Amino acid sequence: MKLASSPAHITIDKLTFDYGGERPAVDALSFDIARGEFIGLLGPSGCGKSTTLRMFAGLLAPTSGQIIMGGENIVSRPPWERNLGLVFQSYALFPHMTVAQNVAFGLRLRKVGKEESASRVAEALRAVRLEGFGGRRPAELSGGQQQRVAIARAIVIEPEILLLDEPLSNLDARLRDEMRFEIRDIQSRTGITTLFVTHDQQEALTMCDRIAVMNGGRLEQIGTPVEVYDKAATPFVAGFIGRANSVPATLSFGTGAPRLDHEGQALPAPGVDELPKDAGEGAKMSAMVRPHAIQLSRPDAGGLTARVIRSVFVGSVIEVELELGGGQKLVAELRPGSEEAQLAQPGADVALSWRSTDMRIFAA
């Protein structure tokens, strides 16, 4: 199937949308999208991701900044001249047309001949596994099928970029998992550059080549799923993607090697490379560590000591709530049946440790 066509290397340059609120809804957003890439735009509601998508689609005019597509700034182009595919959360199918007419709509406007149109519609419906549904009305289809019609309608015009606006939020949990892989699969086969807007970190992690994490209208970090998960650039990213414990600590360099202390107890020693560049002696830091990175050992093993508050079996893991000397709470995830899990009895004292590479350190 040859759907990906013209070069679609896209550059977003200081894209800003300010409707006169306290701060811009989208604030000087800049990043590049490679041809054929599947980019996730991830963030909590109100972070500006939908606003960004609407500016992409031409449904909203940016206050300033550029979107460069195929070497040309497209911000002043109306939506009908942008050649892009937009899939809405609500699917937005044309209820008065059949499935085939829905898919053929963009081709009809492009004055594609009847025969070619029919074969391209059939091809697109095959791509979304809806062969034989062409004669039905959208109202006769299930949510997942409607979703796939919307995707077929968007990809059949061979768009420069496919924009997906929370396409999975209206589906039930089981269908959502299926559609996740299906959308990714369709995208890989067609090779269409895709911008996927979601508030669900799980969706972003499992589907995207790269994730742009947004918060308060700003880009917090852009990177591969592994990068944003393991090497969070900001405390927001660390907290938003996956679970993270945040422990306040004071930095010191006593004998040369950096050291982090929390309420008089030393945290596992940080590597010099992991410290923020401008952090000096006595700086207040915040150490982030994932629940699954925390290891428990007998209290006499030395290091950070904590008391077990409670331990809950949640299936694949045991969630253990711990309290450090000063009252700081932490959550650890342990493998059921492991030696560590035996130690996690409520009220018991334990020693905590983690590898310095599992810890992210930010200025507090």
Next chain:
Amino acid sequence: MTRFLSFISRTYVTLVFCIVFMPMAIILVISFSADSYLSFPPSGWSLKWYGTVLGNTSFMQGFRNSAIIAGVVAALSLALGLPAAYALVRLDFPGRALIRSLVIAPLVLPAMMLGLGILMVFTPAGLVATYPGLVLAHLVMTLPFSIRILQTALSNLGTDVDEAAMTLGARPLQVFMQITLPRLTPGVIASSAIALILSFDEIVLSLFIVGPRLQTLPVALYRYVDERTDPMVAVLAVLMIALSLAIVLVVERSVGFAKAFGR
């Protein structure tokens, strides 16, 4: 206890229905009367008054005028109401909220006052007892309804589908003609039907501006009742109810009333 309550509520509903429909039932019965005056129950039965109505030139002329006016009013209500509703729902302009509330002002003003005002303006303009004059006057009553119904229908449609069409390459006019308008059909039918019925039944404003040259059916009927009371009025009433009912049924059958009013 619940059974008692359910009995009470059923009785209540039946009573309300009786109060609403009793006058119509009585009129329906009287229209088949053989008497030469209005009396209930009639002493004999016949269809002769139906024949008389059809042979009455004043009534037939009034019917023809009312039908022409109602048809034109319905068409103009749609032609003027649709762009207005579109602007009020989809476009953002200063004063939109104010205009939204002003649009329904004719509905809250006393019809007498409107009629007087219209007469004052129409007399010097030479519009009294003319088709354009009556159409304009009726539009004052029907436009608020048309705009309101179309406004509701349009805002219920949302903007997603139109925007999807736009990103697929449709220009604004193409979006409107191929996507918005077909989806708006129930609202279009409902607003046109309401305008048609309102105009056909309109009497207060018409009374101010009809003349011997041009008379509508409700005015002819009103004038006739003023002088005489025979079962012919009942026949006309029945015919007018039948006409309204037919229009309502067409709407119900084609789109469903609940849907037509955007619920």
